Amino acid sequence: MARDHLDLLETHIDGPDTKLWSVRAEECPALTRRHIAHVGLGDAAVPYRIVRTKLSGAYLHGSLGGEGRMLIDGRWRPHAGGMASLAPAHVLHAFHAIPSRRWNYCWVRFTPTSPRSIIHAMAPIVGRFDCRPLGHAIMGLYDEMQGRRDIATCALWLDLIETYVDAFAEPWRRETRLVAVWNSVRQDLARPWTLAELASLAGLSGEHLRRLCHGSLGRSPMQQLTNLRVQHAAHQLVTTDAKIETIADSVGYRNAFAFSNVFKKVTGVRPSHFRTRRQP
Known part of the structure; x- marks a missing residue:
């Protein structure tokens, strides 16, 4: 990863040792109704890195275990298990895996129309947070979409996802x-x-x-x-x-x-x- 974040360009590299499980709005209309673009979980390793120079919607990233690096408030910070961050729309957003460490995490990407993406959202936020319940809820939605795709069940999993997002983003x-x-x-x-x-x-x-x-x-x-x-x-x-x-x-x-x-x-x-x- 580039040492100076000012030199970063749009990048998306997964790598052969990174595994991702995601649900996108294109396949789950319930996400669209909640103004969520996609949710998912990752098990990442080098050379995994993401740079978004055009982040259109807010993005919640929760670390479940291991450690990676996240660009927050203009500087690189460790992002380890028990931490979460909420990046606003319209800012540079970047994160990457580090050598000799795997990084387990979950995410929720909001659409530009989401209330969390509008200008008055209180973001970016970074802090300690137990992301495991959120990760379980996202995996529950993922498993449902791999099987029955029951609309009512998907809605219940999304209720849980939004509840855990609120628990992190709204205490202030x-x-x-x-x-x-x-x-x-x-x-x-x-x-x-x-x-x-x-x-x-x-x-x-x-x-x-x-x-x-x-x-x-x-x-x-x-x-x-x-x-x-x-x-x-x-x-x-x-x-x-x-x-x-x-x-x-x-x-x-x-x-x-x-x-x-x-x-x-x-x-x-x-x-x-x-x-x-x-x-x-």
Whole structure:
């Protein structure tokens, strides 16, 4: 795998020692109704690697055992058993197996129309999570699709899958102090927010807010602010013809070059390249 994520290109390599079990919306209409493109499980080994420069929908990746590497928040991180991550749409998404280790994992890929793929989704998220129940539910759906393909049974397995996804992705919503903070930030991304101001919105000290964000989101408050800004900018680049300077200003960057550097660190490319390579 390339050392510098800024040099990554669209890649999909499975390799002879990687095994995948998946169910796609094309064969299971119930997935389409849930705005899910596909689900599956993998048992991966080198040279397995995936790079998505055009991730159109949110993607949940849960490690069941072993270890791989995942590009999260602009840097490579270990992704071992008991960890999960939720990547948003419109960002660079990459992961790969590592030498001498197998990597067991499950995934849920959402469509662009899913509520988890829209601009207001609280992502990316990374944290500790027991993914085994989710893996069992995905395997249950896979086995059903290999046999009877009973619609009602598929719906039950999908109910379980969505329940486990919610258990990982939604805990922050039950933390009213975080909801108040990020709802306020989304309404005014151009404001030069400070940690003290964010903490004041939550009625907490800066250190308490930092611990709360790390526990719920896997990152600091200021890192989450940066991700929300880049995510909103990426959405505008894809859906509007606004000038890059205008977009940068709308998310709090008065200097377009500084915005471009931050955007490249998170997504892997400059805003101009991000826009042109996503044109039909």
